[in-house]
Amino acid sequence: MLLDLSGVLSEQHTELIQDADIDMTGFQTGYGSFPILKKTPVSIRVTHMKERRFRITGSGRVTLEIPCDRCLEPVETELVLDFVKNIDLSVPDGGQTEELDETNYIDGYTLDVDELIRGEILTGWPMKILCSEDCKGICNVCGQNLNQGTCDCEDTGLDPRMSVIRDVFKNFKEV
Ligand SMILES: [Zn+2]
Ligand SMILES: [Zn+2]
Structure with missing residues (x-):
């Protein structure tokens, strides 16, 4: 889903609060593609702090099907999404400092929710997937x-x- 940020971008100290749908039905990486079995809308809050500085918070859940590390049987794996992003749109992409996050999911006045969530899924990817502890x-x-x-x-x-x-x-x- 694409969120229109033109309102919140044009005025400081404003906020956009919206439940946004995740459109993607699977998660693609270089290692393979993983079906998304369940997903909730993501509660997104975009706050225009000052000048071109923004804070984006979001929460939601996605359940992916990921093969067990040992036996490769599919395992339903729920990821809890809960994030805070501090961004400065006056800094060009790639010039982010440590306290600032990437903005590859914002294009002009549009926030690409799927792109944002893709990054969050990668960040939250479990270290280990097992169908059971004693697989x-x-x-x-x-x-x-x-x-x-x-x-x-x-x-x-x-x-x-x-x-x-x-x-x-x-x-x-x-x-
Ligand atoms: Zn054998
Ligand atoms: Zn297993």
């Missing part, structure tokens, strides 16, 4: 989900990525 993961050799059953492979202790490389190698030799 047994997948067999490094045959790929069996060890939560669902066992296999007869010997535990070679190999990294699963190694078996991918081994398969590539095997296919290469068969050509």
Whole structure:
């Protein structure tokens, strides 16, 4: 959703308060794409402090589907969004100092809510995603989900990525 900031931008000491919808249905990163299963509108408050200085606060929730780090089964993961941004629109993008935030989600008089939330999802991305604390993961050799059953492979202790490389190698030799 795009928010029209022209009112609050044109006058100091004014405020814009709005519940904004998140339009995106998934979250794309260089690592993959993650469906958004649930989302609340984001309560956004834009405050024009003085001159070209603004504060943007927001809160909401999004639930993403992220694969378990060990077994790759999808896990419903809720992220709580709760942020405060201090921005100065007289400073060109890239010239932000430590106390100021990026403004890549503001273009002229328009605030791109999805772009803003995309940054917040990245910031709040969990360090670790597990379907359960005692997830047994997948067999490094045959790929069996060890939560669902066992296999007869010997535990070679190999990294699963190694078996991918081994398969590539095997296919290469068969050509
Ligand atoms: Zn798991
Ligand atoms: Zn196995």
